[in-house]
């Protein structure tokens with residue numbers, strides 16, 4: 098476990114997890130979207146700068162620094178997707194990696210004080226991630242998503258129940274196609290929280306969208 102959050106604190110932080118980068122904001126300012134989402138009640142944030150028009154290099158670093166500062170001011174854990182060097186440069190609270198990214202055990206060893214999140218699509222991947230020292234698992238896609246073009250086949254919330262039945266007690270967060278109509282099913286299947294991109298970042302009002310999700314997650 099990261100030195101920064103206890104397992105219980107991490108479970109709570111995962112409850113409403115916004116994952117987002119500038120390509121997800123419909124041309125809006127990602128800083129304003131994140132600020133509104135925090136006002137609405139998100140509990141954790143991941144900078145995932147992927148897709149058409151994604152920023153790179155100094156521009157990404159500058160955006161990351163602003164978003165990181167905002168999260169620090171508002172007490173929201175700040176996670177970076179994929180990019181270990183960026184996570185270190187931004188002094189992030191954690192890094193999220195998938196099955197196609199750097200091996201979890203090596204990341205765990207290099208970043209002993211960061212939260213390490215790992216994507217898992219079935220019980221076997223969950224068991225491996227647990228053995229490699231993951232702090233939490235992102236489990237998806239729960240439902241069809243248009244945000245991640247290389248997403249795996251839809252798993253449905255049953256995959257979460259299979260992980261719990263298989264003895265996975267790590268914090269779990271569902272991801273993929275989650276919105277206010279289906280978030281409850283993801284929690285009932287065994288997730289500690291939901292991770293969303295478009296349901297908040299592409300909403301007409303990110304603050305209201307976050308607040309609606311927060312209300313139904315009983316926060």
Ligand SMILES: Cc1ncc(COP(=O)(O)OP(=O)(O)O)c(N)n1
Pocket residue numbers: 116143145147178179193194195196197198214215216234235236237245270272292
């Ligand atoms: C919370 C959370 N869960 C899963 C993912 C997906 O990670 P990955 O499979 O590495 O895919 P990319 O996001 O890198 O395209 C995630 N980012 N966050």
Ligand SMILES: Cc1nc(C(=O)O)sc1CCOP(=O)(O)O
Pocket residue numbers: 116216235236237238239241242243244245248249272273274275292293294295296
């Ligand atoms: C980033 C990501 N990871 C997924 C996985 O299945 O691991 S699905 C996904 C995209 C989620 O976007 P939206 O909330 O807009 O559907």
Ligand SMILES: [Mg+2]
Pocket residue numbers: 178179193194195198
């Ligand atoms: Mg990845």
